[in-house]
Amino acid sequence: MNKRTYFIKTFGCQANLADSEKIDSYLLSAGLTPIKEYKKASWVIINSCSVRQSAENRVYGLINNLQKLKVENLELKVILTGCMLYHPIKYLKKRLPGVDYFVRTPDWPKFIEAHFDTLKYRSRNIVSVSEYKGYALVPIMEGCNNFCSYCVVPYARGREQSRPMKEVINKVKDLIKKGHYRVLLLGQNVNSYDFTSFATLLVELNRIKELKKIAFLSSNPWDLTDDIIEAMALPKVARHLHLPVQSGDKEILRRMNRKYTPLQYIELVNKIRKKIPDIKISTDIIVGFPGETKKQFQYTIDLCQKIGFCKAFINKYSPRPGTAAYKMEDDIPIAEKKRRWRILDNLINRDRVKR
Numbered sequence: 001m002n003k004r005t006y007f008i009k010t011f012g013c014q015a016n017l018a019d020s021e022k023i024d025s026y027l028l029s030a031g032l033t034p035i036k037e038y039k040k041a042s043w044v045i046i047n048s049c050s051v052r053q054s055a056e057n058r059v060y061g062l063i064n065n066l067q068k069l070k071v072e073n074l075e076l077k078v079i080l081t082g083c084m085l086y087h088p089i090k091y092l093k094k095r096l097p098g099v100d101y102f103v104r105t106p107d108w109p110k111f112i113e114a115h116f117d118t119l120k121y122r123s124r125n126i127v128s129v130s131e132y133k134g135y136a137l138v139p140i141m142e143g144c145n146n147f148c149s150y151c152v153v154p155y156a157r158g159r160e161q162s163r164p165m166k167e168v169i170n171k172v173k174d175l176i177k178k179g180h181y182r183v184l185l186l187g188q189n190v191n192s193y194d195f196t197s198f199a200t201l202l203v204e205l206n207r208i209k210e211l212k213k214i215a216f217l218s219s220n221p222w223d224l225t226d227d228i229i230e231a232m233a234l235p236k237v238a239r240h241l242h243l244p245v246q247s248g249d250k251e252i253l254r255r256m257n258r259k260y261t262p263l264q265y266i267e268l269v270n271k272i273r274k275k276i277p278d279i280k281i282s283t284d285i286i287v288g289f290p291g292e293t294k295k296q297f298q299y300t301i302d303l304c305q306k307i308g309f310c311k312a313f314i315n316k317y318s319p320r321p322g323t324a325a326y327k328m329e330d331d332i333p334i335a336e337k338k339r340r341w342r343i344l345d346n347l348i349n350r351d352r353v354k355r
Helices: 014-029 053-069 089-095 105-115 153-157 165-177 198-206 226-232 250-255 262-275 294-307 334-353
Strands: 005-010 043-048 077-082 135-139 182-186 213-217 240-242 280-287 311-316
Touching (some): 005 014, 014 043, 014 077, 014 135, 014 182, 077 105, 165 182, 198 213, 198 226, 280 334
Parallel strands (some): 005 043, 043 077, 135 182, 182 213
């Protein structure tokens, strides 16, 4: 077997796809060859997601399969990277004996230098490009400072760090030279971009003649300012906004540490639609958050009916170790979580096909 072949499996969000692009570039520059069948690879890299337990369970399942494969392929090496490394490494080693290396995302250059002879390959300067629905991915910031009570992102990805605007613009121009004319700007909360401002970045990108379309993920309701809304109305900015609401109940939002009320969310959406009438709005919703009563869930239904989301990513609450909500009693039965999930899925995602 070729010891210089690899396979990358990515779980989770677009930010993880962008991270896998970086890892892919490192491995290509070190002279390794990607293959499409993980069973034939000598290196399997698993870029993990830890937002929900179900995401971690998929990782556990794949690693168990790889551990069985190692009996036949003694040269196979498994690397775990990504958000699951917010767990203590000692815990992961005990839980996942089939993993050979645990590599935090920022540590990949050091890992490559330590394990591969890269000297004769450095001049190749190979760069891969990840896409999502026809958009080239462009991270503009990393991390999160908000500490929503259910979320591991601040622990998994650290505090917010923005990419210099000049670097972002040069990246987009480089993508255009490679034939990519649509870009998706990525950040845990792009509104917090602090090299000048996110609105300024949109304005500057809109001025690039060859660039055809600009989209972005994600925005939080509490700091989506008027200047950002103005910039969203620019001709090249996609007429789609992903704006997580999570709940339609004021008390649940407070306990989630979300910095707005349902009324403020509705007022923000109305302001956006007044400025950009043809915009479509999608969202994230959590059902079964600790203590969520049937009445509080009904408020979420009411809000969704008022807004008319084009799509919703609905998640059944999953306790995440280390978060504030982990200390709360997970008191909503799974059957009830599933029932609430079906109601919202039918209301938003199934019915939107008819609209």
